[in-house]
Amino acid sequence: MNFLLAFLFGGTICALGQIVLDKSKLTQADLMVILVVLGSLISTFGFYEPLTRIFGAGAMAPVSNFGHILTQGVIQGFNRAGFLGALEGGLSQAAAVLGAAIVFGFGIGFLFRPKG
Amino acid sequence: MRERESPQSKRYVRLVEKEQPKVSLKSNLANAFLIGGGICVFGEIIRTYLLYYGLSNDLASVWMSIALVFFGSLLTGLGIYDEIGRIGGAGSAIPITGFANSIVAPAMEYRSEGAILGLAARMFIIAGPVVAYGLISATVFGLIRSVFR
Numbered sequence: 001m002n003f004l005l006a007f008l009f010g011g012t013i014c015a016l017g018q019i020v021l022d023k024s025k026l027t028q029a030d031l032m033v034i035l036v037v038l039g040s041l042i043s044t045f046g047f048y049e050p051l052t053r054i055f056g057a058g059a060m061a062p063v064s065n066f067g068h069i070l071t072q073g074v075i076q077g078f079n080r081a082g083f084l085g086a087l088e089g090g091l092s093q094a095a096a097v098l099g100a101a102i103v104f105g106f107g108i109g110f111l112f113r114p115k116g
Numbered sequence: 117m118r119e120r121e122s123p124q125s126k127r128y129v130r131l132v133e134k135e136q137p138k139v140s141l142k143s144n145l146a147n148a149f150l151i152g153g154g155i156c157v158f159g160e161i162i163r164t165y166l167l168y169y170g171l172s173n174d175l176a177s178v179w180m181s182i183a184l185v186f187f188g189s190l191l192t193g194l195g196i197y198d199e200i201g202r203i204g205g206a207g208s209a210i211p212i213t214g215f216a217n218s219i220v221a222p223a224m225e226y227r228s229e230g231a232i233l234g235l236a237a238r239m240f241i242i243a244g245p246v247v248a249y250g251l252i253s254a255t256v257f258g259l260i261r262s263v264f265r
Binding site for chain 1: 141144145146147148149150151152153154155156157158159160161162163164177178180181182184185186189190192193194195198204205206207209210211212213214215216218219220221223224225227235236239242243245246247249250251253254255257258259260261262
């Protein structure tokens with residue numbers, strides 16, 4: 001059941017994204033930025049966390065989750081230590097994933113050659 | 117670039133557009149849905165394993181993202197993710213594997229321009245804006261939310 005929910009929700013986000021790509025001049029990079037900002041906005045109103053509870057990876061795997069994590073980090077950081085906490089909070093929550101992306105990205109980019 | 121286009125090149129562009137196979141919107145949509153959904157299911161499988169081995173919900177979510185970033189990077193290195201991306205479109209770009217792909221692909225491509233301004237700088241050509249706008253909106257929205265609670 002969890003797998004079906006993840007499939008349906010994640011698939012729906014991607015299908016909506018594809019409609020945007022096909023119907024507009026926006027690039028995939030634009031789409032990713034829009035989704036991150038949208039995830040952040042949804043998270044601000046407290047609606048993203050319930051989505052991750054219902055749809056699991058269906059809501060956690062799309063990049064919108066990145067906006068959610070950053071936003072929750074800012075809110076929790078502010079509650080803990082005011083403005084300094086807010087500035088620390090965003091990246092501290094996302095640090096592990098961002099760190100992994102940079103390290104793996106550099107490693108693979110260094111080791112592998114582009115095809116063709 | 118535009119003003120340098122000769123009549124021939126304009127004609128050529130028109131010819132290319134005419135001869136291009138028309139990919140139907142419906143099949144694009146179905147592919148994006150299937151591939152995007154499939155990647156999410158893969159993530160859910162990883163998450164289920166991690167939860168089964170006793171990780172907390174938060175930790176399982178972070179490790180799942182890291183695993184997806186790893187597989188996205190590796191498949192990009194092997195040239196497989198680009199194939200997935202050609203079919204999946206938004207379905208391969210939207211999951212976090214696509215974020216990893218957006219880092220690795222230019223890193224590989226521009227490696228020849230040097231280790232600093234080539235590989236390391238180009239890694240962030242898409243990831244940079246994503247992180248920047250993500251953090252800016254998170255800070256602005258998060259602070260507004262925190263202050264006007």
